[in-house]
Every structure is written in structure tokens, then in C-alpha cells.
Amino acid sequence: MIRLTTLHHLHGILFVFLFLSGIALYTAPLRTWFNEIQFPLVSFHIASALVYLLLVLLQLKRLYVYTKRKPPKKTFNLMLNLSAFFLWSTTGAVMYFQAALPQMLTNPSVWIHGMLTFVYFPWAVFHSLTHAFHIQVPWPVWWKSRKEPPAHVKENIPGRRDFIKLTALGTAFLFAGGLVKWFQPVLTAAGDETRMRGYFRIYNVTNDYPRYTEREWELTIDGLVSSPVTISRQELRALPETAVVTDFYCVTGWSVRNVEMRGVLVRDVLSNFSITPEGTSVTAYSGDGLYYDTFTVSQLVDEDAMLVFSLNDDELIHAQGYPCRLFHPEMYGYKSVKWLERLEFTEERQQGYWQVNGDYDLNGYL
Known part of the structure; x- marks a missing residue:
């Protein structure tokens, strides 16, 4: 004893x-x-x-x-x-x-x-x-x-x-x-139609974050695709816009209710730029040079994953991932890669940042 x-x-x-x-x-x-x-x-x-x-x-x-x-x-x-x-x-x-x-x-x-x-x-x-x-x-x-x-x-x-x-x-x-x-x-925001509950905490894996201008930023889609392409933000914003109102969950325990995300669906980007995936997996890379996460093609194309440009009617700020972040409405926030600059299609799915450096679930579903 x-x-x-x-x-x-x-x-x-x-x-x-x-x-x-x-x-x-x-x-x-x-x-x-x-x-x-x-x-x-x-x-x-x-x-x-x-x-x-x-x-x-x-x-x-x-x-x-x-x-x-x-x-x-x-x-x-x-x-x-x-x-x-x-x-x-x-x-x-x-x-x-x-x-x-x-x-x-x-x-x-x-x-x-x-x-x-x-x-x-x-x-x-x-x-x-x-x-x-x-x-x-x-x-x-x-x-x-x-x-x-x-x-x-x-x-x-x-x-x-x-x-x-x-x-x-x-x-x-x-x-x-x-x-x-x-x-x-x-x-403090009685006129806010989204009636946001809770507040966002800003997390990143580097001590700073990239500060793009709209003209500097580009999204590269390459790997196992029919036609690799680099797309500007202006070209993406010209596509049909999609708005999703959902709850945002962080795996650390906090959440924000009724968040409105506006942007374009990943499947709309692929179809409008005539990109046919030839691999089964996708790695999404952040512009911070360190963070990345992985998905199946089906998770991004068939499950309403989107490229987000604005949050609650306001443009993303740099700390939130401006000029573009990835978002999946049925996954935890760590799957929402900020400062997205590349989608690489591959045959074999890799482990993401938090699978290599932690014990987070690879799929990250709520």
C-alpha cells in the first residue's frame, strides 16, 4: 500500500x-x-x-x-x-x-x-x-x-x-x-442574423502565419489528375458561390454555433476547370510550409467540402486562413487547412500532420 x-x-x-x-x-x-x-x-x-x-x-x-x-x-x-x-x-x-x-x-x-x-x-x-x-x-x-x-x-x-x-x-x-x-x-451583436454562439480561438503550428495579398495567392491542383492547374483567387471567386451554416467544432473542446461559411465547393472547382482525379486520395497543404492534412477524394468531392473565402459575411482575416481555407462541415476544425495553397492527388493516402505529431483520428469526423 x-x-x-x-x-x-x-x-x-x-x-x-x-x-x-x-x-x-x-x-x-x-x-x-x-x-x-x-x-x-x-x-x-x-x-x-x-x-x-x-x-x-x-x-x-x-x-x-x-x-x-x-x-x-x-x-x-x-x-x-x-x-x-x-x-x-x-x-x-x-x-x-x-x-x-x-x-x-x-x-x-x-x-x-x-x-x-x-x-x-x-x-x-x-x-x-x-x-x-x-x-x-x-x-x-x-x-x-x-x-x-x-x-x-x-x-x-x-x-x-x-x-x-x-x-x-x-x-x-x-x-x-x-x-x-x-x-x-x-x-454584443444583437443585429447579427447568424446569432453566433461561442467564439473562435486561433491555433496554428508555427509561431507566425503567411500574409498573402489577393493577387499573390494561387491554388495549385496537381498530382494524379487529368490536367494540373494553378488557379488565382479571382478565378475561384468567379465560380458559383455556396453558403453553409453549420456548427464549428474544435477537437480541443470548444465550438461555435451557426457559423456561415461562404466559398466554392471542391467538386465545382474540379468540374469548372475540367480536372478529373486519377488518384484516390488528396493531400491539402497549408501556406505556412508545415501543416497539411489528407482526405479521400470522395470526402472532398461527395461530402460538400468547400474552399472558404468568408465567414459570417466578412472576409477571412489572415489569422483565420485568408485568402482561402479548406472546410468540411462534418469534420473537426483540424481538418480545415488554413492558407490552403495546394491540393495534391495521390494513389496512396498519407498520414496527416496530427497523425504524425499527435493521435488525432485520420478522418476527423464529428
């Missing part, structure tokens, strides 16, 4: 792993650096959380006994840790299974999961430093020992039911804050 001291140290180590990997996922330059060295950051973060969860679940009975014989200070610290971990685990699970859950639950969970880290971190630092350097904090005697507290304190000490009520109330306030942030685009 693991000693409680060892369990405490394991808790600290796993918390450091979770905190550092979470900060790296939150911070674009760090996330990009881990991508470049091909470190599976998302998998590491989830694996650390699962080990932590297993460790806590296996020791719940011992932890309960521990709270019965320890002073309030230690009990408070333990309950604070368990409450925070409960919220992290719950919101993390919601983010992982977000495609099967309502967006009014998933978007607040993303916000809470990140915000809780910054709220909890100061306490974790304080707790670690006072223990590591044996700093004596002038807590009341009754708080750091099992002596009876004064009468005026004892009558106000919350019991188990009070703790459950406070935890439930705190959770409700956190979700309320997440919902307010989620509804913010709606509250």
Missing part, C-alpha cells in the same frame, strides 16, 4: 505535469515548440490526468479516514485539492466528449478548465513553498491542531452538508461565468 507521504509527493509531481502541459497547450509559442519537436502534448496531458484520477479513486477510503483524524488545516487543503480536481476532471471529460454533448455545456467547460488553473495555482505555490522551506504561517492554534476552537468559531464552522452546498454553489457560479462569456458575442 502506498504511504500517504508518497501519495502526497505523487500528487505534487502529477500536478506539476498537468499544470505545465496545460500552460503549454494554452500558450501558442509553447504549443508550437512542442509540435515542432513532435512531442504528443495533448496525449501527455490526458494520460497524466488519468493516472491522477486513478490514484485518487484508489485512495478515497484512506483519504476519508485521514480527514477524520487530522486538524482543520490539513483537511481543508485536501478538500480544496479534491474539489479542484473534481472540476478539472469533469470539465476535461466534457471537452473530450464535446461532440456528443450540448454546446451550452461544452463551451463553459473550456473556460472553467483553463480559468481554474489560474485560480488554484497561487494556493499551490503558497502550499509548496511553505512546506519546502518550513515557513511557519501564523495559523490559529485550533486550525493547525486538533484542539477545540473557540465557541464563536465552532458555531460557524461549516459541516459536511455546508461543504457540499458551497461546492455546488461555487460550481454553479463558475458555469454561470462561462455561460456569460459564451453568450457575449450574442449580447
Whole structure:
């Protein structure tokens, strides 16, 4: 059986792993650096959380006994840790299974999961430093020992039911804050016909992104096709426009409702420029020189995949993939290659960027 001291140290180590990997996922330059060295950051973060969860679940009975014989200070610290971990685990699970859950639950969970880290971190630092350097904090005697507290304190000490009520109330306030942030685009854009829910987070795998002008950008379609071609943006914009209103999902857990994408269908591009695919797969390359993803020809031609030029009646901005991004309405956002500059048709399908550098599904269906 693991000693409680060892369990405490394991808790600290796993918390450091979770905190550092979470900060790296939150911070674009760090996330990009881990991508470049091909470190599976998302998998590491989830694996650390699962080990932590297993460790806590296996020791719940011992932890309960521990709270019965320890002073309030230690009990408070333990309950604070368990409450925070409960919220992290719950919101993390919601983010992982977000495609099967309502967006009014998933978007607040993303916000809470990140915000809780910054709220909890100061306490974790304080707790670690006072223990590591044996700093004596002038807590009341009754708080750091099992002596009876004064009468005026004892009558106000919350019991188990009070703790459950406070935890439930705190959770409700956190979700309320997440919902307010989620509804913010709606509250500040009453005239927006699309009634967008949620907001986009900008992710890329390099520390910068290409900045094309409309005249500079061209799309190359080559490989196993009847006639390779290079097409300008003006030529593509001259084709019949298609608009799709759908929900946009990111595999990291957030989503945006009722997004209007405008552009041209891939099959219309092929037919209008007399391009006949002779391969069975397609690799889509980003202009950032690093990112790419792969599809079957059927996924792009038969399933309403499109080249997008505008989002919610506005031209794409550079960070969103201007001048053109690929979009498939039934796939996660990582399949939506930004700054698209080449479609290469091949016979054999390759692994995409996130299959080589992570563990994302090759097809990426919701």
C-alpha cells in the first residue's frame, strides 16, 4: 500500500505535469515548440490526468479516514485539492466528449478548465513553498491542531452538508461565468442574423502565419489528375458561390454555433476547370510550409467540402486562413487547412500532420 507521504509527493509531481502541459497547450509559442519537436502534448496531458484520477479513486477510503483524524488545516487543503480536481476532471471529460454533448455545456467547460488553473495555482505555490522551506504561517492554534476552537468559531464552522452546498454553489457560479462569456458575442451583436454562439480561438503550428495579398495567392491542383492547374483567387471567386451554416467544432473542446461559411465547393472547382482525379486520395497543404492534412477524394468531392473565402459575411482575416481555407462541415476544425495553397492527388493516402505529431483520428469526423 502506498504511504500517504508518497501519495502526497505523487500528487505534487502529477500536478506539476498537468499544470505545465496545460500552460503549454494554452500558450501558442509553447504549443508550437512542442509540435515542432513532435512531442504528443495533448496525449501527455490526458494520460497524466488519468493516472491522477486513478490514484485518487484508489485512495478515497484512506483519504476519508485521514480527514477524520487530522486538524482543520490539513483537511481543508485536501478538500480544496479534491474539489479542484473534481472540476478539472469533469470539465476535461466534457471537452473530450464535446461532440456528443450540448454546446451550452461544452463551451463553459473550456473556460472553467483553463480559468481554474489560474485560480488554484497561487494556493499551490503558497502550499509548496511553505512546506519546502518550513515557513511557519501564523495559523490559529485550533486550525493547525486538533484542539477545540473557540465557541464563536465552532458555531460557524461549516459541516459536511455546508461543504457540499458551497461546492455546488461555487460550481454553479463558475458555469454561470462561462455561460456569460459564451453568450457575449450574442449580447454584443444583437443585429447579427447568424446569432453566433461561442467564439473562435486561433491555433496554428508555427509561431507566425503567411500574409498573402489577393493577387499573390494561387491554388495549385496537381498530382494524379487529368490536367494540373494553378488557379488565382479571382478565378475561384468567379465560380458559383455556396453558403453553409453549420456548427464549428474544435477537437480541443470548444465550438461555435451557426457559423456561415461562404466559398466554392471542391467538386465545382474540379468540374469548372475540367480536372478529373486519377488518384484516390488528396493531400491539402497549408501556406505556412508545415501543416497539411489528407482526405479521400470522395470526402472532398461527395461530402460538400468547400474552399472558404468568408465567414459570417466578412472576409477571412489572415489569422483565420485568408485568402482561402479548406472546410468540411462534418469534420473537426483540424481538418480545415488554413492558407490552403495546394491540393495534391495521390494513389496512396498519407498520414496527416496530427497523425504524425499527435493521435488525432485520420478522418476527423464529428
